Amino acid sequence: MTLDIALPFYGDVDYLKQTVASILTQTDRNWRLIVVDDGYPDDSIPGWFESLNDSRISYQRNPKNLGANGNYRKCIELVTSEFCLIMGADDILLPAFVNNVNQIIESNKDIGFLHTGVEVIDETGKTINSLTDRIKTFVRPNGSEDQLLSGEQVAKSLMRGNWMYFPSIVWNTKLLQQVGFRSDLNVCQDLGLAVDMLLLGKPMYVSSQVVFQYRRHSGSDSSLKAISGERFTEEKAFYSGLSNELAAAGWNVAARSARFHATSRLHALTLIPKAIRSGGAVTTLFRHVFR
Known part of the structure; x- marks a missing residue:
């Protein structure tokens, strides 16, 4: 199977090149890379991709900036393989990523999505284990082996705390294009999708083999939105609406977890000292924690 790798880009060019280099070193060469540049102001990028001279790689630049969600949705339109990855332009695929994914999918073609094993790195590529990542480990389903999960049980665990790393998820392309990202979300789009x-009855596969490096740094889009309070304004509205959807589906335990969104509140609480120091949206963070 050929795995489509979509790469929405707007940001650090050096990280972009590291990401592409990690794709080029895959032991399984059955992949196709689709780079969608959302108008980043660097005219050297098209020429660099042309210099790679690899027919598996396509590059295009949006004539108008679409924003993060819009560029993700454009990537969804462009993928054609049975399964696809929409990764961050600062993350790294370890050499066995495509091989590991293809082996899993060969035996699990009915899954809606596959969460690969992840390790977290900082700006320099050093492996880290931040408080956020320790909480993700704590709330994710127990087990050191691969797991096939479905239904309210996994929805409940995701409502208690989003333990997923969105850029590491491999999606069933047909379902991805059918469902799509919610157009009103810029932070929670992975969880919404x-x-x-899950509400369609599609299971998720959770792999224990670490084949993906997720880069966490203070300059990331999600980090900046967290300090500004934008992230939590969106999360509060998202969880409120989602609790109603889950209740309507009869998933009442998951609905209660969504209403309380415990780790989302905890995340906001941990950011308050930093927001005070940097002049961030302290009032918004307090409101998210205590209301």
């Missing part, structure tokens, strides 16, 4: 697939 995952729950939408």
